[in-house]
Amino acid sequence: MTKIAVVQTTTGIDPLANAAALVAAIEEAGAGGATMVFTPEMSGVLDRDQARAAAVLAKEGDDRVLVAVREAAARVGVWVHLGSLALRRPDGRLANRSFVIDSIGNIRARYDKMHLFDVDLPNGESWRESATYAAGERPVVVGSPLGPLGLSICYDMRFPDLYRALTDAGAQVLSVPASFTRPTGAAHWHILLRARAIEAGVHLVAAAQTGVHEDGRATYGHSLVVDPWGEILLDMGEAPGIGYAEVEPEKLRAVRGRVPALQHRRVVNAPIVIA
Template identity: 75%
Template sequence: MPRIAIVQTNTGIDPKENAAALVAAIGEAAAGGAAMVFTPEMSGLLDRDRARAAPSLVKENEDRTLVAVREAAAAHGVWVQLGSLALRRTDPRMANRSFVIDAAGNIRARYDKMHLFDVDLPSGESWRESAAYAGGDRPVVVSTPVGRMGLSICYDMRFPDLYRALSDAGAEVLTVPAAFTRPTGAAHWHVLLRARAVEAAAFVVAAAQTGIHADGRATFGHSLVVDPWGEVLLDMGEAPGIGFAEIDPARQAEVRQRIPVLRHRRVIPAPMVIA
């Protein structure tokens, strides 16, 4: 039964410090028997001051966090899903990009966040992710030691069509690294992640940012692992740290046999609209 580790972080505004913390956490997770380690969205830098952050935002092949994590994965012989990094592209907008890295340090998959967080919250928080980022245009499924993995990031979780596409393509584990706001987290984090697990009869692994960050934002925490029946196997609360869980293929087979939702899916035509 594969063992996984979740790294729940309070990522700050110094990429060097953030990378060092990730490397240490990967070593600790590997020592704890994890076959694969999961980190949150924006693991390399979390800074909403764009002028201050600008010198640290580089292209993929120059990113120090990605280099450090690849080296750590190889050094410890463990797979890593690096939740996401903010990376420069050839055009003015950046990519919010997730990576799956194997135990030799090779990049096995990349995924750019498809749905961008452009909202005004009742708390007064206003976010315009599309002002700085370009959305991805293709879902990704990759084979890993813990099963076939469908990739997503944070706000993606509100769009079930993405997860239907991933599970139709054979995903057995759905990953949702996040930096969720506290108001939306308290309202929707648990219910949406459990729903994604149930409707796809898949494990959900959601590594999250937590606490008050150096740039002033507050994130919800509560990194979760949810099984295909919707049961929460791990909830890390609000403290930074490392948590462990097991991904049991037999449990998934049992759930998919009990309620074969994937086999029962149909192509839904456009509805008849009656005035």
């Protein structure tokens, strides 16, 4: 079994303050015996005021949150899945990019969010990620202390074809860092994440933002770790903090033996009969 730590945060608008909080969490998680630490989507800055955010967002090589987390991972000797950062691309648009960082501070993988959230909600909230962000183009699986880890971010969870691609490529653990709105979180968060774990027969780790943020938005929280049978190993509720769970490869093998759905998958590319 491998012990992991999940960091649930209420990220604000100051990247230096957010970096300090992440470093403290990584240090605490390492002291708590975690081998790998997972943080939420937008761990560096969470600010829907685009003009204000523009003053602090940086390119990957200049991002101080990324530098601080890499240094902390190396100092503490733990792996970190930095859920995501908003980063400037060379073309002037932004990327919502996650990183897997090893225990000596090297970046092992990057993943840019493929599905962008554009919606008008009944409560009056409106989101247009595609107005600012460029969508990623490639799924990513990376080796980790937990086994092959498939990367995704938040809204990606609604698109099972992505998770089929990740598990077809050998993923045994899925990560879904998120900044989920409260109305959709209450309706769909637990259901969708448990479904993704069950249908693929994998462990799933979803580190989430929580609470009321400095920019006025409210996020759902409830960071989860789900096992391959769909059982919830960790639900962090709404309070910020650090939670721990054990990822057990033997559970994956046992569940896939009982329900060998991955072996029974068929590629459906024949014309559909509409009767």
